[in-house]
Every structure is written in C-alpha cells, then in structure tokens.
Amino acid sequence: MTADRKPRPAWAVRLQAERRKRLWSQKHVAARIRDAADPGLRATLPEIESLVRAIRRYEAGTHRPDDPYPALLSRVFGIDEVELFADAPQPATPVQPPPDLMEQVASVTGRRVGDGIVTDLSARVHGLRLADDVLAGGDLVEPAFRELATARRIYRGSVHTERVGRRILGIVGECAQIAGWIASDAGQPGRAEQTYRLGIEAAREAGDRVLEGNLLGSLAYQVSNLGDPRDGVRLARAALEATGPDAPPRARALSWDRVAWANARAGEAQATMRALGEASDALAGGARDDDPGYLYWVTAGELQVMEARAYTELRRPLRAIPILVDVLSRYEATHARELALYLSWLAVALIDANEPEEAAAVAARMLELSADVASDRTSRRASVVLGRLEPFRDVPQVRDVLASHA
Structure with missing residues (x-):
C-alpha cells in the first residue's frame, strides 16, 4: 500500500527545495551541473536529457547521487556538500521578497516614472510566464503575487503621464492573468478568480480589449473545469466578444479555443467543432508585429492539444x-x-x-x-x-x- 512507503530522504527534499527557491527547472540545474564541471570532467558527463532524468530520481529520493554529482550540485547551489546531503532535516527558512523588488517600489514612490519602468515590469512578468512553462503553481504562487503587488504599488505610488499610466495598468492586467493562472494551478481557485477579476478591471481601465479578453478567457477556462460548464460557455463567449474581430490572429485563436473547451465540457459537440474550426482559421492568419508577448505559446501544436482534449471530453x-x-x-x-x-x-x-x-x-x-x-x-x-x-x-x-x- 502507498501508506507504507518511506518518506523522501531529507537530502532529496532539500535538493528540490533549493531548486524551487531559485525558480529553476530541472533542465536548468542539469545545464548548471555541466557548467560547474571542470573541462576534462565535462566531456564525460551525459547529455542534458540524461541529467534531467537523474535529477528527477535524486529529488524523488529513489537514487542517491554518486560521485561526482554531490560535489557538482554543491557548486550549483552554493551550499556545502555535507550540509546539502545531510540526512537530518533542517529548519525551513522563511521566503523573503527579493530585495530588488522592495527597492524598486521604494525608488519610485512619489516620483515621476516613464517608459523604463514599464519595460522593466514587463520583463519581470514575462519571466514569470517562462518560469510557469517548467515549474508548477505550488512553486510560483508567492513570487507571482509579490510581482503583482509590486506593479500595483508602482501604479498607485508613482507620478506618471496618462499614457505611461495606461501601460502600467496593462502590466497589472498581464501580471494578474499569470498570477491567477498560477494560483489556479496551486489549488487556489477563489484567489485565482479574484485575481482575474482585478486584472479585467485593470485591462478595461487601460483600454486594452485584447488583454481583457485574455483574462475573461482564463476565468472561463477555470469555471469550465471547476464550476458549471454553462457559465464557462457564457464567459468564453464574453471573452471572444471583448477580444474583438480585429484582434491579432493568435488572440482570436485563443478566444475560440476557450469557447471550444467550454462547449466540450458542456457536452455541446457541434458548437465545439465549430469553435475548433474558427480557432484554426484564426491562427492561419499568422503572427503580427503587434502580437502581445503573452501570446507566445499559442501555436498550431497547442491548438492540436486542445482539439484532442475536446475529442476526449466528447468521448471520441x-x-x-x-x-x-x-x-x-x-x-x-x-x-x-x-x-x-x-x-x-x-x-x-x-x-x-x-x-x-x-x-x-x-x-x-x-x-x-x-x-x-x-x-x-x-x-x-x-x-x-x-x-x-x-x-x-x-x-x-x-x-x-x-x-x-x-
């Protein structure tokens, strides 16, 4: 029985915790292991994918690292090897907000800010999206909400032109979308819904209908999965309407994708098929120079996945x-x-x-x-x-x- 399984060794828990604390993927750790090795040793190490499999076993506690990996992992994490691989658990240290976040808020309070702060905030939000590609909600939920709080404080506490203010509001909306998505993945749907709605208001105030549609679509997806699918269909349709017919092709494709999934969850086969066709037609319009950065993941492959999921949901x-x-x-x-x-x-x-x-x-x-x-x-x-x-x-x-x- 699974209840008789031994708990993971303390060193395995520690390896995983140190990786997650840094928001690193297992692939990133594997690359750092190769970088940490001396040139002669590096030539004998396996390829990245093999190292990723090994790291997965280490973190699961099913295999203790053999030489030279304890020393290499010690270099990667900057922790003494004996401490890193100690068998006894160590008290957890509370996670503090990164100092640069606090300094950023303090540096702009009451001061005029321009496009530079928008560029910086935008890069940080996109970094969260990229981290979400390889990490899960439980790893990212607190960093995501710290970033959202920072963007909101900068908007409220700084002096800016109307144009810059709208751009910061847009960043608040984008951050709310990824923070809501992460909260939902962390098993916090109430927090996610509240965050999506905050983002919807920010997007509306910024006059960004494409972003508003993306946030409404994210909320529709959660409601379709966890609530009444009929409510999900209504929200997905509202997201499509907010996005508008002149939106970038990938934005339209994503909105139709959300409509397809909501209908599949509601058991509406014909409406699902129509929406899948519309999503494919929209994506055929190709990428545009004005595509928002948050649509980078909307590809033909992702539409294929949604199509297959819809067919599975419809028992086909x-x-x-x-x-x-x-x-x-x-x-x-x-x-x-x-x-x-x-x-x-x-x-x-x-x-x-x-x-x-x-x-x-x-x-x-x-x-x-x-x-x-x-x-x-x-x-x-x-x-x-x-x-x-x-x-x-x-x-x-x-x-x-x-x-x-x-």
Missing part, C-alpha cells in the same frame, strides 16, 4: 488518440506538468477505446511524472485517470498501476 477517442500520440512524440520532457496532463488525456482516450493495457502504461508514466509536481491540475487529472481505470482492475497491468498509486 479514435479522433483524439492519433493527435495526442503525434503531439507527445515531439513534446519536451522538461515541461513535466504539461507532459503529465497531456498523457492523462491520452490514458482516458485509450480507456474509452477499450485499450486498458495501453492506458495503464500511459497512466503509469503520467503518474510518475506528476508525483513530484506541485500542481492541482495534475493531481485532479491523476484522480480522474485512476477512477477511469478502476473498472478494469481485473487486467493485470491496470491492477499494478492501481496498487502502486492507491
């Missing part, structure tokens, strides 16, 4: 499975949360296709990946997958998965 596995297999064959292993989520949809589609043995193999990989990801989304999907496997308990492969992850 024969359409979903080929798309998911194709997407997963090209997906980066370092994006553990997304990879686990997409595997969960493939597992469910295989169950619907009456392929429990294959579903069990995919589920086992999904559960292994998500075991160490601080994401409420992956936790919920793991529960769904295990629940859907339960009727096939008599199949040996399924029984093994259920026994390992009871």
